[in-house]
Structures are given as C-alpha cells and as structure tokens.
Amino acid sequence: MTGHPTTGPATGGTKPGIRQRLSRAMSPGTAFSARHQSLTTVVTFAAIGILLPVIVLLPPFSGFGTQNDWVGGFADAGIFVLLAIGLNVVVGWAGLLDLGYAAFFAIGSYTYAYGASPFTGLHIPFWFMLPIGAFVAASFGIMLGAPTLRLRGDYLAIVTLGFGEIVPAVFLNASTLTNGTNGIVGLDQPSFGRLFGVGDFGFTNPWPYFVTILGIIAVAFMLLSRLENSRLGRAWVAIREDELAAASMGINTVTTKLLAFAIGASTAGLAGVYSASKLSIVSPDQFNFTVSFTVLAMVVLGGMGNIWGVAAGAFLIFELQSQGLKQLNTFIGGLGLPAFNLGPITVDLATINFLNYQYLLYGLALVLMMLLRPEGLFPSRRRRRELHELPDEAERGNVELSEADEVEL
Amino acid sequence: MSSEQRPDLVLDARSVTKRFGGLVAVRSVDFTIPFGSIVSLIGPNGAGKTTFFNVIAGVYELSDGEILFNGETVIARPRRTWAEPIYWFVVPTILLILAVAALLAGIGIIGHLLFLATLLAIIPALLVALTRPRWYVRMIGRTGIFRSSRPNEMVSLGIGRTFQNIRLFGNMSVLENVMVGMHSRMHANLLDAALRLDRHKREEEAAVNDARKWISYVGMAGYENEAARNLPYGYQRRLEIARALASEPKLLLLDEPTAGMNPVETREMTGLIARVRKDLGVTILLIEHDMEVVMGVSDRVTVLDHGEKIAEGSPDEVRANPQVIEAYLGRGAASA
Ligand SMILES: Nc1ncnc2c1ncn2[C@@H]1O[C@H](COP(=O)(O)OP(=O)(O)O)[C@@H](O)[C@H]1O
Ligand SMILES: [Mg+2]
Numbered sequence: 001m002t003g004h005p006t007t008g009p010a011t012g013g014t015k016p017g018i019r020q021r022l023s024r025a026m027s028p029g030t031a032f033s034a035r036h037q038s039l040t041t042v043v044t045f046a047a048i049g050i051l052l053p054v055i056v057l058l059p060p061f062s063g064f065g066t067q068n069d070w071v072g073g074f075a076d077a078g079i080f081v082l083l084a085i086g087l088n089v090v091v092g093w094a095g096l097l098d099l100g101y102a103a104f105f106a107i108g109s110y111t112y113a114y115g116a117s118p119f120t121g122l123h124i125p126f127w128f129m130l131p132i133g134a135f136v137a138a139s140f141g142i143m144l145g146a147p148t149l150r151l152r153g154d155y156l157a158i159v160t161l162g163f164g165e166i167v168p169a170v171f172l173n174a175s176t177l178t179n180g181t182n183g184i185v186g187l188d189q190p191s192f193g194r195l196f197g198v199g200d201f202g203f204t205n206p207w208p209y210f211v212t213i214l215g216i217i218a219v220a221f222m223l224l225s226r227l228e229n230s231r232l233g234r235a236w237v238a239i240r241e242d243e244l245a246a247a248s249m250g251i252n253t254v255t256t257k258l259l260a261f262a263i264g265a266s267t268a269g270l271a272g273v274y275s276a277s278k279l280s281i282v283s284p285d286q287f288n289f290t291v292s293f294t295v296l297a298m299v300v301l302g303g304m305g306n307i308w309g310v311a312a313g314a315f316l317i318f319e320l321q322s323q324g325l326k327q328l329n330t331f332i333g334g335l336g337l338p339a340f341n342l343g344p345i346t347v348d349l350a351t352i353n354f355l356n357y358q359y360l361l362y363g364l365a366l367v368l369m370m371l372l373r374p375e376g377l378f379p380s381r382r383r384r385r386e387l388h389e390l391p392d393e394a395e396r397g398n399v400e401l402s403e404a405d406e407v408e409l
Numbered sequence: 410m411s412s413e414q415r416p417d418l419v420l421d422a423r424s425v426t427k428r429f430g431g432l433v434a435v436r437s438v439d440f441t442i443p444f445g446s447i448v449s450l451i452g453p454n455g456a457g458k459t460t461f462f463n464v465i466a467g468v469y470e471l472s473d474g475e476i477l478f479n480g481e482t483v484i485a486r487p488r489r490t491w492a493e494p495i496y497w498f499v500v501p502t503i504l505l506i507l508a509v510a511a512l513l514a515g516i517g518i519i520g521h522l523l524f525l526a527t528l529l530a531i532i533p534a535l536l537v538a539l540t541r542p543r544w545y546v547r548m549i550g551r552t553g554i555f556r557s558s559r560p561n562e563m564v565s566l567g568i569g570r571t572f573q574n575i576r577l578f579g580n581m582s583v584l585e586n587v588m589v590g591m592h593s594r595m596h597a598n599l600l601d602a603a604l605r606l607d608r609h610k611r612e613e614e615a616a617v618n619d620a621r622k623w624i625s626y627v628g629m630a631g632y633e634n635e636a637a638r639n640l641p642y643g644y645q646r647r648l649e650i651a652r653a654l655a656s657e658p659k660l661l662l663l664d665e666p667t668a669g670m671n672p673v674e675t676r677e678m679t680g681l682i683a684r685v686r687k688d689l690g691v692t693i694l695l696i697e698h699d700m701e702v703v704m705g706v707s708d709r710v711t712v713l714d715h716g717e718k719i720a721e722g723s724p725d726e727v728r729a730n731p732q733v734i735e736a737y738l739g740r741g742a743a744s745a
Contacts, residue, residue, distance in 0.1 A: 018657045021689050022622055139528065142535055147498035170509065177512055223603040230602030230609065231595045238578050238589045245576040248466060250564030250593030250656050252542050259539070259599060382580045385636050 041225060045218040049211070065323075072206035077318040078213030079275045084298045084314035085217075085224055085307055086267025091296065092305035092380075093233065094260035095240025096149070097157040100164020101295055104265040106287035107140050108133040108272020110171060110178070113282045116188040119179070126190035129273050130216070137269025138262040145261035149254060152243075164292050172284040183283025190277050201277075209278050216274060217311075220267055225307050227263075236260055237382065290359070297362050301369055302376055309378025316377075321361075325354040416480060419444045419660050419692045420465065425474035427460050434460040436716040437474070442660065447686055447693045449703035451727075452713035453736055458696045459573055461713070462662055465694075466570045467563040478566055479659070496534075501527045540598075565593045569658030571649040573665045573696075579638030583629065583648055586637050587620040590655030623651040627681060643674045650681065660692045661685065667702050679706050700737065704728065712736065 052074055053067070083105060090098045111133040115124040124132070148159045171178045178184065189201045190212065201208045227233045235256045238246040247253050276282050295314075302313020332349050339348035354361075369376070375383040415421060420442040427435040435457045442448045450458050463469045465476060467484065476484040504527040512520035538545045569590075578586050595616060601609035624633055627647040632640065637648060646666055653661055663682065667675040683706050685691050697703045703710060703724065710727040712720040714736040720727050727733055 018654070018689050018691060019619065022619075022626060022654075139532060143501065143531060146531075146535070147494065174509065174512055176515060176517070226605055227599070227602050230613070231592060231597050232599055232602055234581075234585055234589050235592060237581060237585075238592075241578040241580060242576050244468065244560070245572065245578065246589070247560040248468070248564065248570055248572075248576075249590050249652065250561050251589070252559075252561045255539055255542050263599075385580045385638070 041222045042218065045214060045221070049214045053210075068204075068206055070323075071210045073319065073322055075206055075209040075213050075278065076322065077315050078210075078217055079271050079278075080295065080298060080318045081311050081314045082213070082217055082220060082271040082274070083268055083295045084302065084310045085221060086264045086271070087295050087299050088304065088307055088310040089224060089227075089236075089267070090260050090264035091299055092307075092310065093228070093240070094236040094257055096257060096260060097153070097160070098261075098264065098292075099157050099161040099289075099296070100167075100292055101160075101264070101268060102287045102289070102291035103144075103164045103167035104137040104141060104268035105272045105275070105291060106167050106171060106282075106284075107137045107265075108269035109276040109282045109286070110184075110272075111136045111269070112273040112276040113184040113187055116277070117184055118186050119184045123188055126188065126273070126277050129277075130270055133273035134266035134269040137272065138266035141261045141265025142258055145258045149257045149261065161289075164289060168284040168287045171287075178284075181283065181285075183281055183286075185281045187276055187280045187282070189280060213274060216270055220270065221307065221311065224263070224267075228307065232256070232259065294362070297366060300376060301365060303378040303380060303383065304376055305383050306376070306378055306380035309376060309380070313377055321355075321358050325358065325361075328354045415441070417443050418477075419479060420694070421477040421480075422461075422465065423475045423477070425461065425464060425476065426472045427457075427464055427469060428472045434716050435464065435713075438713070438716075438718050440711060440718070442692060442694055443708075445686070445690060445692055446708045447682065447695060447706050449695045449697060449707040449710045450713060451697050451700055451703055451710060454698060456713040456736075457716040458698075458713055459664055460716075462570070462664055462694070462696055465563075466568060466662060467560040478563075478568065483563070483566060497531075501531050504530075561593065564656050564658075567657070567659035568662065569653035569656045569660070570662040571646075571653050571664055571666060573668065575642075575645050575649055577637040577645055577648060577652070580636060582634050583624060583637060583640070584617070584620050584633040586648060586652050587623050587655045588616055590623075590652035591616050591619065592656070594655075594657055620655065623655050624648075626654070627651040628677075643670060643677075646670070646678065647681065650685070654685065654689070654691070658691060660694065662694045662696075664696045665698055666695070668698065675702060682706055700728070 053071060083101070087098065087101050090096050090101070112126075112129050114120050115122050115129045115132060116126065117123075144160070144163050148156060151159060172180060174180075190208070191201060192208065201212075235246065235251045238249065238251060239253055239256060243253055275286075279286075294317075298314040298317050299310050301317060302311070303309030329352075332352070332354075335350075337349050339346055339350070341347075373379075418441050420440075422438065422440040424437045424439055425435055426433065426437050438461060440450075440461075450461065452458055460469065464471045464484070471484060471486065473486060475482055504523050508520045508523035508527065510520075511517075511523060578589060581589070595612055597606075597609040597612050600606070601612075621630075621633060624630060627650055629644060629647060629651070632644065637645065640648060650661075650663070650666070666682065667678045670678060679702060682693060682695065686693055695703060695707065707724055710720075710722065710724050711718060712727060712730070712733050719736060720730045720733050722730070
C-alpha cells in the first residue's frame with residue numbers, strides 16, 4: 001500500500017457518511033464472486049439418494065441383509081443426520097453446549113402424537129405436522145433459552161442437561177395426558193396421497209420413508225448451510241470466539257444465541273415428527289440421555305462446525321452401530337472360534353453381543369479421537385486452526401510480512 | 410439532571426461514577442468530546458481509564474451519573490432491571506407449574522387454558538423482540554424497565570471501540586473479522602440468508618467489498634484470508650481498528666493502541682489515528698498510558714489519577730501541570 005490518495009480535511013456543508021469518505025480515500029476494491037453452494041448441495045443429495053440404494057445392491061453388501069433392511073436402516077440414520085446438523089448449529093457454530101437436545105426431539109415426536117393419532121382423535125396430515133412440530137419445538141427452545149442463555153459455559157450445560165431429563169419425566173408422569181410408560185400408539189402414517197405412485201408408507205416398504213427423510217434433510221441442510229456464510233452465521237462464530245468482543249461489535253448476543261437455540265430445536269422437532277410417524281409410537285424411554293449423548297458424540301466425532309462433516313459422521317456412526325456391530329456379531333459367530341479360559345472367566349467371542357457394548361465403544365472412540373484428532377473426522381477449517389498451530393502457515397505469514405514491512409502509514 | 414444541551418458535543422459524560430464493591434474506580438468524572446476532535450485520556454496504571462471507557466462502551470453499568478451521546482441520554486443508572494427477567498422467567502414458570510399441576514390433578518381444561526395463556530403471553534413479545542430488537546429495546550426503555558445500554562446498542566448508536574488486550578476473533582479470517590464489525594450496519598435476517606434473497610446477496614457482496622477497503626485502509630491488503638491469530642502483534646492492533654471502523658462509528662474509542670509497540674510501530678499507529686480523523690471525520694477518544702504518544706495527535710488531554718480527574722487542557726498545558734508530573738513521577742518530582 002504505497003501512498004494511496006487521501007482527500008483533504010473535511011469541508012463544511014453536507015456531511016458525507018464514513019463509508020462514502022472511505023470510498024473517496026481508497027481505490028475501489030476487487031469484485032466479490034458469489035459461491036454456488038446450494039447447487040452443490042442439491043446435486044450431492046440427488047447423488048446420495050441414487051447411489052446408496054445401488055451400493056446396497058452390490059453383492060458383498062447385499063449378503064448382510066435384504067435391500068429393504070438397508071434402506072430402512074438408512075431412513076433411521078437420516079433421523080440422526082438431521083439431529084446432528086441441528087445440534088451442530090447450537091454446539092458447533094454458536095458454541096453453546098446443549099446436553100439436553102433429546103428434549104426437543106421428544107417434543108417434536110409428542111407433537112405429532114397429539115396431532116395425528118387416535119389418542120386425541122386429530123388426524124392432521126404428516127406434511128402439515130412437520131412445520132407444526134418444528135414450530136412447537138422452537139417455541140420450547142426459546143422458552144428454555146430466554147432465561148438461561150445469559151448463563152455461560154458449564155452452567156448452560158447443566159441447565160440443558162436438566163431440561164433434557166425433565167421433559168421425558170413429564171411425559172412419563174403426566175399419564176392422563178401421555179399414557180405414561182406405554183406411550184401413545186397407533187400414530188398415523190404419512191401418505192403421498194395418489195401423487196407420486198411411490199407406494200404406501202408402511203412397515204414392509206421403507207422406500208417412501210427413505211425418500212421423505214432424504215427430502216427433509218436436503219431442505220434443512222440447504223437452509224442451514226446457507227446460514228454459515230451469512231451475517232447470522234458470522235455472529236454465531238464471533239460469539240463462540242469472544243462474547244464480549246462480539247457484543248462490542250454490535251451483535252445482540254442474547255437474540256443471536258436464542259436464534260441458534262430455536263433453529264437447533266426446530267430441526268430436532270422435524271426429526272421428532274418424522275421419527276414418530278415412522279415408528280408409529282411415542283414413549284418416554286425413546287428420549288433418554290443416551291439420545292442427547294449419541295447426537296453430541298456424532299457432532300464431535302464428525303467435526304464440530306462443519307455441517308458436511310457432521311452429517312457424514314452421523315451417518316457413518318449410525319451405520320456402524322446399527323449395521324456394523326450386527327455384522328460383527330454374525331461375522332465372529334461364523335468364525336467358530338473356541339471359547340478360551342482366563343482363569344475364572346470364560347470368554348466365548350461367539351456368544352458376545354457387540355450391540356451391548358455400543359456405549360463402551362463410543363467412549364473409546366471419543367477418547368481416541370480427543371487424543372489423535374480432536375477436531376473430528378471432517379473438521380471445519382476454523383476448528384483445525386483452533387486446535388493445531390499450523391507452523392507452515394505461521395511462517396508463510398511472517399515471510400509476507402517482512403516484504404510488506406515498508407508499509408507507510 | 411441538567412437539561413443543558415451542547416450541540417457541538419458528540420459525547421457528554423456528566424459526573425460519571427463507577428464502583429466495584431467498595432473500590433471507586435471512577436469518581437464523579439465530567440468529560441466532554443467535541444465533534445471531529447481527538448481527545449486523550451491519560452493517567453498512570455490503575456487510574457480508571459479502561460473502566461471509564463467500558464462505561465461509555467456499555468460494558469459496565471455505571472453507578473452514578475449520566476452519559477449523553479449526540480445530545481441524547483443513552484446511559485444512566487439502570488432502573489428496574491429486575492422487571493424484564495421476571496416477565497420472561499418467573500411468570501411463565503409459575504403459569505407452567507400451575508398448568509402441569511392442574512393437568513396432573515385431572516382438571517385438564519384449566520391446565521390447557523393456563524398453558525395457552527403462557528404461550529399467548531410469551532410468544533408475541535418474543536416475536537417482537539426477535540424481529541424488531543431495537544424497537545423492543547426502546548419500548549422497554551421507555552416503560553422504564555431498563556435504561557442502561559448493552560454494548561451492542563452503543564455500536565448501533567455509533568460508538569466503535571478497540572480493546573487494551575487485543576480481542577480479535579482469532580480463528581476467523583481477517584476479512585471475516587472486519588465483516589463482523591459491519592454487523593450492526595447490515596440488515597439481512599435469518600430468512601434472507603436461508604432463502605438467498607436478493608437483499609442478502611447484494612448486501613453480502615457490498616460487505617465484502619467494503620471490508621476489503623477497510624483492510625487496505627489500515628495497510629493490510631493481501632492479508633484478507635489469514636487467520637487473525639496468526640498475525641503479528643502490530644497487525645492485530647491495526648485489524649482491531651479496521652474492525653471498529655467497519656461499524657461506521659461517529660466516535661471511536663481506542664484503548665492503548667500503541668501498548669507494547671516499538672517506536673517505529675508507534676509512529677505508524679499515531680499516523681493512522683491522525684489519518685482516520687482527517688480522512689473519515691471520525692471523532693476519537695484515545696486512552697494512553699504513555700504521555701508522549703498523545704502529545705502529537707491530541708487536541709485536548711484529560712488526566713485521571715485514582716479515578717479522579719486531576720487536569721484537563723491542551724497537551725502543553727497538561728505537560729506543564731505540576732499535579733500531573735506528580736501523578737506520573739511521584740511526590741517530589743514536581744517541586745524539583
Ligand atoms: N471488573 C473489575 N472488578 C473489580 N475491580 C476492577 C475491575 N476492573 C478494574 N478494576 C479496578 O479498577 C481500577 C481501575 O482499573 P482500570 O480502569 O483498568 O485502570 P487503567 O485502565 O487506568 O490502567 C483498578 O484498581 C482495577 O483493579
Ligand atoms: Mg487500562
């Protein structure tokens with residue numbers, strides 16, 4: 001920047017704004033080129049939607065189960081993908097540790113149960129219940145957030161943990177309203193009407209569910225990923241980095257954090273409505289702490305703050321735990337290993353059910369991850385920066401600096 | 410309070426006091442800043458400069474006094490600050506507990522009604538607070554619920570600031586840091602961004618262009634995509650100024666912008682400060698620990714010691730003031 005033109009002192013008369021004066025003092029900047037992320041999102045999801053079922057048809061994979069098993073499994077994985085990208089807004093972007101995320105999932109599910117089941121006699125179509133569930137969950141998110149988001153860090157985590165325990169407890173104990181432990185059964189199944197001829201939603205045909213969750217994820221994903229590089233997305237990251245500095249740059253930290261909470265909650269609400277309609281039953285035990293924990297682990301393992309990484313991580317982890325562990329059972333059982341004695345204990349690998357060790361494996365995976373790759377499998381650029389000094393990058397900066405050192409001010 | 414208006418003043422602080430428990434960090438300080446000037450606040454370490462500054466920036470609530478910006482009272486002793494949390498928290502909680510109790514007792518209708526009442530009370534207010542935050546704040550300000558400003562409201566009014574201990578967003582790029590500074594001058598909301606409406610796209614493009622201009626204005630062109638934490642110290646200070654300028658302030662508060670710099674960097678920084686006033690017409694309040702730095706650029710200098718104003722005047726007057734010499738060098742130096 002060698003001696004750019006400067007204007008003389010301000011002359012009287014009309015007062016130009018500071019931006020006009022800057023423009024007068026500076027030569028025009030380079031043009032900004034818009035990125036077309038949305039198109040990528042749509043194309044990618046179309047590709048996934050077409051490719052996944054094809055992969056399943058390939059011989060080595062189809063041996064493990066029927067194609068319908070796989071597609072149904074993908075539809076279930078979709079619920080967790082949706083939950084994970086919603087929680088990513090709260091934890092990954094805004095940096096608010098929410099340990100009770102399952103509460104909003106529960107609220108979405110029960111909203112569907114009230115809106116579309118013999119229990120209340122209402123039969124509102126699934127497609128209307130989706131936005132209603134999202135809205136109700138968001139309202140609860142705001143109600144929880146308004147008084148508590150002034151708390152910081154650990155305190156917020158404890159409050160959300162409490163909320164996550166209270167909500168299922170209320171559903172469990174307010175039995176006149178919720179049928180208690182038995183839950184509400186016989187929820188309506190969605191229907192495309194006679195629109196697409198995809199066939200009916202039902203327990204034997206997972207395809208319509210698969211297509212539906214893919215659509216919901218694609219829309220949610222597109223809307224959320226657009227937020228990342230917006231005024232709001234930057235405000236979230238700024239708050240996560242330094243709340244006081246963010247407030248001092250004009251960000252209303254209260255409403256901005258509240259928005260993150262509401263958006264996260266509404267995504268969980270969508271997942272809740274979908275999940276309730278697929279299972280056709282809601283009961284309080286579907287929403288205990290392990291759900292909140294699983295989704296949080298997916299966000300952390302996938303790569304906090306990177307919406308693609310979080311989605312991929314959630315999908316991988318869900319498939320590993322639901323399909324992978326099952327396959328491990330059959331695989332090891334099929335090897336016909338003999339039981340061996342370790343003193344008083346007899347270990348028979350053939351009879352071990354690895355599904356029972358799911359949370360042990362989570363714990364191991366998390367510990368290993370924190371040691372080896374704390375930023376997650378597919379980290380955002382920002383997280384990687386945060387957790388690793390990049391020596392080469394820092395050096396490059398210094399080299400450029402010495403060149404630019406003759407800058408005259 | 411006195412209703413006398415001074416149209417030539419951008420900031421008028423009247424008998425500002427700030428206590429931390431028993432400690433009086435700022436004691437009854439009167440302080441005015443005329444439009445277009447560079448005013449300095451100096452004093453030994455612990456004199457209360459940063460505290461005074463944080464009161465103006467809306468970070469600390471003041472204990473007594475009043476601050477006028479552009480002739481309007483923007484900060485005063487907070488009143489009835491408890492009313493807002495009570496509305497948001499206590500009332501809905503009681504209603505909800507009653508509703509749940511009624512439902513559990515089998516009086517379903519009353520429970521439903523109470524629950525609905527809670528939603529009816531909270532949701533409209535919330536929608537207003539979310540979609541029209543400024544209007545909401547002004548409304549509850551008018552009803553006397555609270556009168557004290559939060560930092561973000563001071564930025565909207567036109568006060569930008571830097572920090573004594575640099576507080577950049579370290580993992581964000583230089584460009585993003587400056588764009589966060591523009592937050593209060595941008596208007597795209599959640600829907601604009603999520604639906605990629607034209608308004609969002611145009612605003613975003615303009616913001617990137619402006620941010621680049623600010624970056625090269627402070628002499629950092631070419632560093633746009635560097636992470637702020639990887640910048641050398643002097644550049645971090647300049648970036649803080651660029652970020653503050655991006656909020657288009659009328660008044661810029663600089664807290665020890667040359668702290669820890671070598672003489673060359675210090676000279677460059679004072680040059681930048683003078684240029685900001687000359688090119689951009691921004692009024693500047695400069696805090697300094699080092700007296701020599703401010704002498705060249707300031708129109709007027711105020712000296713704080715132990716939270717009290719001990720001298721005020723042109724740089725030369727202040728330099729010759731025996732009380733100031735004493736505050737800086739200790740008793741005995743003045744009489745020598
Ligand atoms: N948040 C705080 N809580 C309690 N005391 C504080 C706080 N901030 C500053 N102080 C005290 O107020 C006095 C003035 O501090 P400060 O304004 O930082 O001085 P200066 O910026 O002039 O060096 C000091 O005695 C300091 O210890
Ligand atoms: Mg200080």
